[in-house]
Each structure stands twice: as structure tokens, then as C-alpha cells.
Amino acid sequence: MGARAEGEMLARTLCVSAPGKVILHGEHAVVHGKAALAVAVNLRTFLKMTPRNDGRVSVELPNIGTRLCWETAELQPLLVAFPAALTESLPPSPEQIEKLKEFAGLTDTTAATQSLATLAFLYLYLSIASKCGFLPSVAILVYSELPTGAGLGSSAAYSVCLAGALLSGCGVIGYPLEEGQAVGRWSEEELALINSWAFRGEQVIHGNPSGVDNAVGTRGGALRYQSGNICSLKSVPTLRILLTNTRVPRSTKVLVAGVKDKIMKFPAVMEPVLTSIDAISQECETVLEAMAERPSLEHYPVLEELVDINQHHLNVMGVGHSSLDKVCQVTASHGLHSKLTGAGGGGCAITLLRPDTAPSVVEAAIRDLGDCGFECWETDIGASGIRAHSLQSLKAEVLEAFGRM
Ligand SMILES: Nc1ncnc2c1ncn2[C@@H]1O[C@H](COP(=O)(O)OP(=O)(O)O)[C@@H](O)[C@H]1O
Numbered sequence: 001m002g003a004r005a006e007g008e009m010l011a012r013t014l015c016v017s018a019p020g021k022v023i024l025h026g027e028h029a030v031v032h033g034k035a036a037l038a039v040a041v042n043l044r045t046f047l048k049m050t051p052r053n054d055g056r057v058s059v060e061l062p063n064i065g066t067r068l069c070w071e072t073a074e075l076q077p078l079l080v081a082f083p084a085a086l087t088e089s090l091p092p093s094p095e096q097i098e099k100l101k102e103f104a105g106l107t108d109t110t111a112a113t114q115s116l117a118t119l120a121f122l123y124l125y126l127s128i129a130s131k132c133g134f135l136p137s138v139a140i141l142v143y144s145e146l147p148t149g150a151g152l153g154s155s156a157a158y159s160v161c162l163a164g165a166l167l168s169g170c171g172v173i174g175y176p177l178e179e180g181q182a183v184g185r186w187s188e189e190e191l192a193l194i195n196s197w198a199f200r201g202e203q204v205i206h207g208n209p210s211g212v213d214n215a216v217g218t219r220g221g222a223l224r225y226q227s228g229n230i231c232s233l234k235s236v237p238t239l240r241i242l243l244t245n246t247r248v249p250r251s252t253k254v255l256v257a258g259v260k261d262k263i264m265k266f267p268a269v270m271e272p273v274l275t276s277i278d279a280i281s282q283e284c285e286t287v288l289e290a291m292a293e294r295p296s297l298e299h300y301p302v303l304e305e306l307v308d309i310n311q312h313h314l315n316v317m318g319v320g321h322s323s324l325d326k327v328c329q330v331t332a333s334h335g336l337h338s339k340l341t342g343a344g345g346g347g348c349a350i351t352l353l354r355p356d357t358a359p360s361v362v363e364a365a366i367r368d369l370g371d372c373g374f375e376c377w378e379t380d381i382g383a384s385g386i387r388a389h390s391l392q393s394l395k396a397e398v399l400e401a402f403g404r405m
Pocket residue numbers: 045061062063064112113114115116117118142143144147148149150151152153154155156158205206250251252253342343
């Protein structure tokens with residue numbers, strides 16, 4: 001697609017998608033500067049953005065039953081609180097969030113799910129619009145295959161899609177889809193910009209995110225993340241992972257804040273736990289590299305033991321839940337090893353499957369987990385990061401979701 005001047009609105013419909021993720025090790029500790037290993041999973045969030053000609057901006061969020069619509073003229077006065085220089089260099093401020101809450105009529109009685117999604121959209125829309133000097137009149141629809149609020153990075157996939165679409169739509173970055181092309185990808189430099197803005201969206205939703213989720217949602221694959229440093233893991237073996245959704249709702253923002261409180265209350269107790277989790281991430285990465293070089297079943301007992309140790313540490317940090325304990329007990333009864341993934345407190349767990357784990361064992365574990373009311377599915381890891389798509393290339397259920405609104 002030919003280059004457009006920054007600030008020149010894309011005059012066509014664009015479509016982007018970003019993957020969810022699984023944190024193998026390091027959730028919560030990564031918020032406090034330790035290493036985490038995260039892999040993208042092929043459950044994706046899709047966003048379609050279409051130019052409007054009526055001076056309005058609308059947002060359809062069917063996964064959370066939310067529809068938003070404003071006149072861009074209503075939004076114009078808010079730009080004063082979003083000067084480009086400020087929003088690019090500083091995190092969302094409490095004053096900015098308060099202004100957005102007041103504007104959108106969000107109160108303490110508004111469901112957090114709706115409130116956070118609305119605030120993240122408005123923050124990114126106004127910040128990027130401020131950077132390119134105009135308020136685009138567009139219709140946005142976001143549809144996700146990810147369970148929302150379950151530890152699979154749905155907030156990050158949402159933020160990455162919004163950042164990619166708005167930056168492309170406003171001409172800050174290109175839209176990498178030539179005529180006749182099905183899928184396009186941005187340059188490294190553009191991905192870095194998408195990631196940094198997605199991180200801003202995560203800051204609105206999570207409060208104090210580490211950045212691992214938006215990093216893996218932007219770049220895909222498998223990576224080690226520590227204090228802003230992203231290291232893509234080139235040699236990662238194919239891992240079989242069983243995902244179990246306990247369906248217990250929880251808020252990452254609340255759980256992350258709770259861990260911070262515990263660290264503040266018991267620093268001498270909690271710092272060694274964080275250091276131990278950091279060592280687990282490093283040890284796991286070493287084993288995965290060895291497996292990639294020389295595949296062998298001998299490495300699995302080590303991986304399984306690291307899973308067990310990390311799960312115990314997460315319970316010590318206060319982010320376990322009886323439903324997650326149940327997943328661990330049920331899978332252990334089949335000789336399998338599980339841990340929570342993401343913020344915990346419910347949501348999803350991962351179970352490591354060996355290459356030679358008998359299908360009958362997996363089926364029995366899935367059956368028993370289903371009897372507990374949990375939803376299970378085996379997933380492959382290492383999905384691609386954010387992508388641009390032609391509408392024609394999208395699978396039927398996505399087109400259906402895009403079309404029914
Ligand atoms: N598809 C979506 N549509 C609208 N909002 C979404 C979507 N996915 C995630 N969100 C926002 O992200 C929040 C979930 O974030 P979080 O608590 O971090 O859970 P997760 O583990 O899924 O990232 C939701 O409450 C909602 O505000």
C-alpha cells in the first residue's frame with residue numbers, strides 16, 4: 001500500500017488480529033523485574049475498522065456485550081488532556097482516567113469489564129488522534145476467540161489490536177497489505193511502536209502491567225521477557241499443552257495489586273519467592289533449548305517438577321484458587337502436572353503433556369476436568385503476532401461476527 005502522510009486517515013476498511021498467550025513461568029514475578037517465559041497461542045482477537053462519513057466513532061464489543069458511540073465533536077475537548085508529547089512518554093495519569101470516566105459516564109457501579117474496555121479504547125483513540133492531529137470517524141468492531149478475563153491475555157490482544165489499527169488508520173504507521181494479499185506484517189520498528197502503545201492500553205486495564213502480555217501479543221512466538229527486555233526464543237521445541245478454563249472470573253488488576261501488597265507487607269518472605277520463580281524461568285529456558293537441540297523424553301521430569309514448584313510459589317503469593325487446586329489434583333491423578341497461567345485467582349491453568357502421553361490419558365483427564373465444570377482444549381504454541389488481514393481471508397466465524405453487528 002502506498003505511503004500516506006502521517007495524519008492522513010486510511011480511506012478503506014482494515015482488519016487486524018493478535019494472539020492470546022500462555023505464560024509458562026514467571027507470571028506476577030515479572031511485574032517485579034523477574035524473567036517470564038510466554039508463548040503465543042492460536043486463539044486470536046480480531047478487529048475491523050471501517051471509515052464512517054457521519055462524524056461519529058462507534059465501537060462494538062460483542063464479547064462483553066458493549067456498544068459505544070460518540071460524535072467526534074464531543075470528544076474534541078478531551079484532546080486538551082492528551083498532548084502527544086505527554087502521552088507518548090508517560091503512563092496514563094489518574095487525572096486522564098478520571099476525565100474519561102466522567103465523559104463516558106462510568107461510575108463505580110459500571111461493570112469493570114465494560115469500564116476498562118471503554119477506558120482503554122478512549123485512552124488509545126484520543127492519544128493516537130492527538131499525535132496525528134485529527135479525530136478519525138470510524139466504526140470499530142472487536143471479536144475474540146479468547147475467554148475474557150481468564151489468564152490468556154485477552155486484555156493484551158485487545159490493546160494490541162486497538163494500537164495496530166489506530167496507528168495504521170491514522171497514518172502513523174503503514175498498513176502492510178497490498179492488493180490481493182491475504183495477510184501482512186509490520187516492520188520491526190512499527191511492531192515496537194504498536195507494542196509501546198498496546199502497553200499503554202494494558203496500563204489502563206491492568207494498572208501495573210509488566211508488558212509481557214502485549215509483547216507476546218505483538219511479536220508472537222515464544223519469548224523471555226524481563227523488565228522491558230524482549231528476547232525471542234528461537235529454538236523452542238513443540239510443546240503439547242492442555243488449557244483448562246476454570247471459568248472462575250477474576251480481575252488481573254486486583255490480583256496484581258494484591259501481590260504488590262503482600263510483597264510490601266513481607267519483603268523478606270516474598271523476595272526469595274520472586275527470586276526462585278526467576279530461577280525457574282531461567283532453568284526452564286535452558287531445558288527447552290536443550291530439548292530443541294536434542295529432543296528427548298528425559299527432559300520432561302524436570303519441566304514437570306518446575307511446573308509443580310512454580311504453582312506452589314503462586315499459591316504462596318496468594319493468587320491460587322480452589323478451582324486451580326482442583327485442576328492440579330485431577331491432572332495429577334492422571335500423572336500430569338499443571339499450574340495456573342496469567343494472573344490466577346481462577347481463570348486458566350496449563351497442563352504439560354508429554355509427546356508420548358497416551359490419548360486415553362488425555363481423554364480421561366479432559367473428561368474428569370469437564371465433570372468439574374471446567375472447559376478444556378489442547379493448544380499448540382508459537383502463534384504469529386499481530387497481523388493485517390484481507391477480509392476475504394478471514395475464517396467464516398470471524399466474518400460472521402464482523403457481519404452480524
Ligand atoms: N474481546 C474483548 N472485547 C472487549 N474488551 C475486552 C476483550 N478482551 C479483553 N477485554 C478487556 O480486558 C479485560 C480482561 O483483562 P484481564 O483482567 O487482564 O484478563 P486477561 O487474563 O483476559 O488479560 C476485560 O475485562 C475487558 O475490559
